């Protein structure tokens with residue numbers, strides 16, 4: 637299997653780093669010269685990664701094509717490329733819908749939309765895909781957890797919640813800085829906060845069927861967690877999370 641990436645930015649880098657660590661069988665990965673820092677870094681990691689300075693050449697050399705361009709660039713350049721029916725095309729582009737992808741691609745190739753996230757470089761994290769596709773599901777299951785979606789509109793909800801990565805890191809940063817202000821060394825503050833949240837997330841992932849129960853179980857009556865939760869609710873912290881996700885969803889719907 638030969639894999640081609642159109643766009644060698646942050647998400648291509650994360651996916652390719654994940655592939656290199658995985659059991660995915662591939663003969664070559666073709667990447668574009670764009671973002672030369674990233675493409676050079678990747679090509680140094682494996683002889684099977686080849687840099688081309690021409691997008692069409694990447695297409696002509698590959699079986700699977702990953703579209704990893706920003707929506708604006710995608711709308712400009714995909715229509716100029718000549719795809720083949722045999723291509724399996726996987727689009728990471730956030731806001732170009734399936735019907736528009738089909739118009740831009742023009743041939744009747746299989747197209748799947750996927751939403752990988754940066755932790756895919758560590759072979760971790762969810763990858764929603766639309767429409768369900770066995771091969772693509774198996775591929776991303778080797779890089780994380782594939783979630784198949786039957787209705788394209790549902791994928792917008794996943795996009796909306798994936799906008800919480802930076803806010804999540806900001807929570808870690810905020811708590812870590814608070815410890816530093818109290819006199820704890822930066823290294824220890826970061827280690828403490830990231831280890832704590834990693835352990836909590838891993839625990840939650842195991843018991844993911846019942847997050848509500850976890851919230852309840854982690855509060856001792858009249859204890860610190862109970863108080864913290866009450867204070868944050870009073871301040872509207874959780875309401876604002878859902879409100880924000882709603883605002884992002886609205887934006888995504890507008891760009892449909």
Ligand SMILES: NC(=O)c1ccc[n+]([C@@H]2O[C@H](COP(=O)([O-])OP(=O)(O)OC[C@H]3O[C@@H](n4cnc5c(N)ncnc54)[C@H](OP(=O)(O)O)[C@@H]3O)[C@@H](O)[C@H]2O)c1
Pocket residue numbers: 642643644645646647648668670671672691703704705706707709713728729730731751752753754
């Ligand atoms: N980052 C994420 O976590 C994430 C997750 C899921 C999906 N996505 C989606 O994936 C897409 C890419 O995101 P990204 O974060 O990887 O963006 P990015 O870092 O800005 O990467 C975009 C890439 O496209 C390249 N490019 C621009 N014009 C090109 C052209 N004519 N031919 C070939 N390559 C060209 C850029 O090269 P230059 O730097 O040389 O301009 C860059 O390598 C977006 O649609 C985004 O919504 C991102």
